Amino acid sequence: SSTGSADTSGSSDKKLRIVAIAALINDSFFITGKCGAQDAAKAGGATLQFQGPTSNSATAEIQAFAAAAATNPDGMLIAPFSNTGFGATVRPLMKKGIPVWATGQSLEPADAYGTTITDFLEASKPLEALIGKITGGKGTVGLIADTTGNKTDSDRYTEMVPALEKKYPDLKVLSPQFAQNSTSMASTAAAALIQGNPDMKVIYATSGPEAVGVASAIKAAGVGDTVKLVSFDSSPQQIDLIKSGQLAATVGQSPYEGSKIAVEQVLKYLKAHKGSTKQVPATATITATPTFLLTPENVTTAKALKYQYMTKCD
Amino acid sequence: MAFRGTADQLGIVRNEGKNMDASQTEVASPLRSPSDYVFRAEGLSKTFGHVKAIRDVSIELRRGEVLALFGDNGAGKSTLTKMLCGVYSPDTGSIEIDGQSITMKSTRDAEDHGITVVHQDLALAPDLTVLENMFLGHEMMHGGILKPFGFLSRLEMAQKTEKALQSLSIRLPSLSLSVKDLSGGQRQAVAVARANMWSRSGILMDEPTAALGTIQSDIVCQLIRTTADAGAGVMIISHDIPRILDIADRVIVLRHGEVALDEPIGSLTRSDVVAAMVGLAGHDPEDKEDNK
Amino acid sequence: MAFRGTADQLGIVRNEGKNMDASQTEVASPLRSPSDYVFRAEGLSKTFGHVKAIRDVSIELRRGEVLALFGDNGAGKSTLTKMLCGVYSPDTGSIEIDGQSITMKSTRDAEDHGITVVHQDLALAPDLTVLENMFLGHEMMHGGILKPFGFLSRLEMAQKTEKALQSLSIRLPSLSLSVKDLSGGQRQAVAVARANMWSRSGILMDEPTAALGTIQSDIVCQLIRTTADAGAGVMIISHDIPRILDIADRVIVLRHGEVALDEPIGSLTRSDVVAAMVGLAGHDPEDKEDNK
Amino acid sequence: MTADTIGAGGLALPASESRLHKILTNNTFWIFAIDVLLIILFTSISINHTFISGTNLQNLMSDSGEGLLLGIAIAFLLGSGEFDISLGANLILSSVVAGLIAIALAPFGIGIVIIGSLVGAIITGLIVGLVNGLIVTRLNVNSLIATLAMLGIVTGVAYIVSGGTDVTGVPVALQDDFGIKTVLGIPLPFVIAILAWAIAFVALRFSRFGLHLLAMGSSRPAAERAGLNTNRKLVTLFMIAGGLAGIAGFIDITRFAATNIAGHTQDSLSAITAAVIGGTLLAGGIVSMVGLLGGVILAVILANGLVVIGVSSYYQLIVVGVILVIAVSVDQLRKSDSKVRLFSK
Amino acid sequence: MTADTIGAGGLALPASESRLHKILTNNTFWIFAIDVLLIILFTSISINHTFISGTNLQNLMSDSGEGLLLGIAIAFLLGSGEFDISLGANLILSSVVAGLIAIALAPFGIGIVIIGSLVGAIITGLIVGLVNGLIVTRLNVNSLIATLAMLGIVTGVAYIVSGGTDVTGVPVALQDDFGIKTVLGIPLPFVIAILAWAIAFVALRFSRFGLHLLAMGSSRPAAERAGLNTNRKLVTLFMIAGGLAGIAGFIDITRFAATNIAGHTQDSLSAITAAVIGGTLLAGGIVSMVGLLGGVILAVILANGLVVIGVSSYYQLIVVGVILVIAVSVDQLRKSDSKVRLFSK
Ligand SMILES: Nc1ncnc2c1ncn2[C@@H]1O[C@H](COP(=O)(O)OP(=O)(O)OP(=O)(O)O)[C@@H](O)[C@H]1O
Ligand SMILES: Nc1ncnc2c1ncn2[C@@H]1O[C@H](COP(=O)(O)OP(=O)(O)OP(=O)(O)O)[C@@H](O)[C@H]1O
């Protein structure tokens, strides 16, 4: 990773330095976001640093964010693990004229200069329809999530489940089993759910590792034709599962787009307020980034490619 | 070649508040209980899985008496001692102190009844210093304003420890050495000095001289005699038969967990004791029923 | 009252392959090295922080000799022994075996030179059974097809262990008792039997009879005498001066880490030894310079 | 071996017979009793008793494969008085290496792929174990800190080797022909784990290796003074543990045809729990392989059973905790006298 | 106290003076030496030396507050020969309770809010500690399994009480007037932690409580035979540890004005690491409060410093691991003879 140019105190021709903090740096969602931010920074003539914890712990991410803030970068991107707890570091930065943009999750309270996040309600509509189609409104739907208390994860089902229950009264949606990013825990839970609910029709995995675990459980139990798997996110493993027909559909987000917009907006602000240490205005408005329901049928189309996460930025 | 000095010349230090100064001999014992027994135990027995370590043993310790407990290795001497001071709870039988039958759940109960113990495995905390081990459970605290904070008054304790060890003619390089850095004999001296310092009505000593030098062993024997003369009851387990016979008032021999001999010292000789230990001279309880 | 039997009557079992059967006395020793010293050590010293445990001690052990090492508690006997068998590495000085100066990094090295040890703290593994402790490091393995798997032949080892313990007149409830369930004396007997079984040219015994019964102590003393007569060198540390003087050929007394007396047994009496230990009769190295 | 005893000592009991008595009274009996109880409970509650059905038993078996392998590794190390917190990271690195090898060897057919990735995983595990052993024995670092440091180092290496995200494009045949394959109805991963368990059981009980391991754990000074080369033996033990973690890593990638570098953070702790519940002492010197099996089964029964009978995940945590306490305290009731210390001195 | 000695024994050294000598030679010196070295290194590398800047020093201090409190709790328990894996969960539950109280008391002004939520957090922590202590002493369950079970139970309870999501809407004043408040430039959380550390240091060194704690850890049978009521003392110790975790929970919610129920999984392990690096023995009997401080500082310097100088996260893991090994092995070099066993027998 490149350390930024020596002196960043506001002189105009100096390269601007932006630091991006991710929630989990070994996840393809955040790697794709990094690529978007890097391309935008290069285009805007700035340098980008990428940091973040390797285990999903909010304390570790907050500490990393505070440490990076202490190096007085020109602008910062934050992909918060949970949307609370960052205010104490974001507010002083914004006061000093350092714009902070949130991607992938909104800050609570809205202290950031701007936010690019998936509109989870909108994103879950096609998934709701698909589940309705597969189950015909009857049977049981299983839910394998990451950890409770992780809003980035819970947003993917907290609005969709009530909507499903309202639309299909006699569809039974089970309470979530938490797999903590562990494929084997997801597989254990899925196998048990299949066992415990003979009329299981669909299992919804809320992220990559969970989807891989559930797919393995379904395959091992040999119930591929009666129990369908749907998921959120489109990691390379999930794309393989779609191509092999083990994954009926998955919601692909556009983290590349989200981080690209974030860097562009931050650079736009910095160029417009060269060297100013005036308070950066915070806003609660959200720039929604598009999502796309990937299915075996459309997974190879050009449009679908834009929503498939990368593992390298070349 | 006179030894360095008998016990009384050395002015054995006793915990003033708690019990007799060595010099007052033969004065009516000021000890708490009027009854002249430290304890009386009836029908004690203890089994570990297959092993019947103690079978129906009755034993009593009178005040002012030195009771010697002999027995071959594995005869059950330590097991019996552990039952008498609350480390083990007896499978059967009862222990009576001051006329009431009591059950002791820990050595704390035994000590409350005035009985302290020198254990065969010494039961010292290796990582603690000598003075910390000496005063463990009997710490001397700072009075005055520091009272509520429960601070240890280490200086006072160091002086008392030093005096007690010197009385056993043990020279330690320094009092702040942890017990794990001491030699075998130095550790045993600390254990003996500790039991002696806190004893009131009785001391049970499980092979107190095993690792001690000859001089220290003689001093400990004299210490035992003087403590008994001062009114306390002392039960001593040892394999050093000649030395203990010199100071014992009564002798009990254990064989395979049973009492093979229980007689006042009278004209008992070393070979009588050994015969009872190995069951040659008709004292042999083994003939009754097999050990299994 | 004759004791149960002297050592040779009991047919003390020795590890056939390795060394002498007790009955062949006075035959030219078939031991490996021609030199008639088990070891020769010059100018050994060891300091623990402030404490100068051993100061410039030279000591040698001849084959066929029983060397008694006496000293007050803390005189440095165990520290010296630990240096002679590789547990501690000496700060200064050298140890010579078979004419070459060697450095021993562990007791394995000492054993390779034929020296086994009975440690004062016995160094037994409490959770292992008696026979596992006896054969730790010298296991007997199944031959034949099972050879490559390295399986222990427990039956054979159990028989050997039993014979060895019986020769010390120690009766254990069962061989599969873990050592932590044994009595103090039973444990020591296991340690002595082990050292005796694997010894070749020399045994160092640090207070081998401390916890043993009188009968067992006599047997161990005879065992030492017979082992020496059979050509091995035995250095024994003890506080049981009379018993050891009976079987010793040479006596060394340590005082404050220095040799206060090193003479053949001749007409040495118990009080000569004690005098040297406490430094009364002009043998006192202490006058030269202070211990600090 | 009916040795006549001098005097009345009870030497009549031949060593092996009393050993049987010893097995029965120790705590493995209680762990399996509780396992059986839970199986009966979950079977009765679950809808048409699916908990005991063939497929679910297969679930239980494939879930317990990796746990049993890591359990054997930690039981050996605990028995010798050491610790290993790096097992989870070792598993991840081994699965990453196995994945990359599988992709590279894909053109040469499934047989080559399986052998190549298994060998690669085991070698990786052995290397991590070797480094663990050398840090502990040569640099004299206590094994908790040494393996904790290696947890970080090995995880970092896994991220670098895998390029920061899970290995993609692992041949699915690895899953079909191995991961979820069954032999006589028994999942292959479980067969491997049980085989390793059997070898470990025999080695611990009857071989010199087992005796030396327990001696080092019971009293390290006693083992050293008996002349055991403890350093060399500890390095061997850490390598065996590493190799077992390597096999577990291979099984992990065959079960899911993908690595899971963000998972496995609690693997070492769950292995330690299964071993300690089974009677293996943290302080060393006492290991129970049968108890370990009971502990692993208990963990898997709870993880699967509570979901099958539909307990919500918050309450699952509480139920598992309560059953853990009951399992261990019931076992203690029997040993009234000897208080089992955490670190028995 | 110049006691004349009979014969030549060296009793001249008064106890306290040699204690100073003992402190210097033990390993705290090395830990702080490495801390200073790292501070110099990171300061020189970081862009215009921001590592040592006022704000970053405040970062370091507020980051180490919770770690130090948990470190004191685990050092006490390790010293007495016990373990506690439930500290992280205790912290979460306490912060949830504190959060809910803060919201409820919001109308009554910041003073009431702070006191109410602090008291609530401490009481929650004490209760969890009490239950830990009772399971260990009354049900005779070894403390690793007991606190592991409580980890699950307490986490489950925290999820139920918080409804499975972080407590939000916590009055921001809690953060502004306490969490990020500084007294003479020093963050309030750090002040509280250092105060608790000082009390712990004095209690351990000079009070009877400290002596009994170490005696129980050095040899439990010896402590029992000296008549100490070990059960009652252990329950007290677990409650103190729980109370400290409660305070850490309060600090957590004041720093971030929100709970973090998905985090804190590694808190107990990091506390144990800091204590063991500082010289506290896992087997009990030896505790170093000064060493603990050095260990906590080392952890915080590495976590913050490596980010400030821009080391990428993968390499951070490796660097931290390597420095851990160096820190502990350098300390061992000095003690050539006495091999420090993990579980010293
Ligand atoms: N590890 C150590 N650290 C500090 N001092 C020690 C250590 N080991 C022994 N010492 C000191 O060295 C001196 C000699 O100890 P050693 O064990 O050799 O005595 P010994 O002659 O065996 O005594 P005993 O007859 O009681 O066994 C003692 O004063 C002891 O305190
Ligand atoms: N915890 C235990 N478990 C099993 N057997 C035990 C236990 N403790 C003692 N024993 C057995 O009980 C018998 C008596 O032991 P004890 O320690 O009382 O003997 P002792 O008379 O003190 O012997 P010594 O003179 O050697 O100290 C021995 O055979 C011993 O093996």
Ligand SMILES: [Mg+2]
């Ligand atoms: Mg005894």
Ligand SMILES: [Mg+2]
């Ligand atoms: Mg000695």
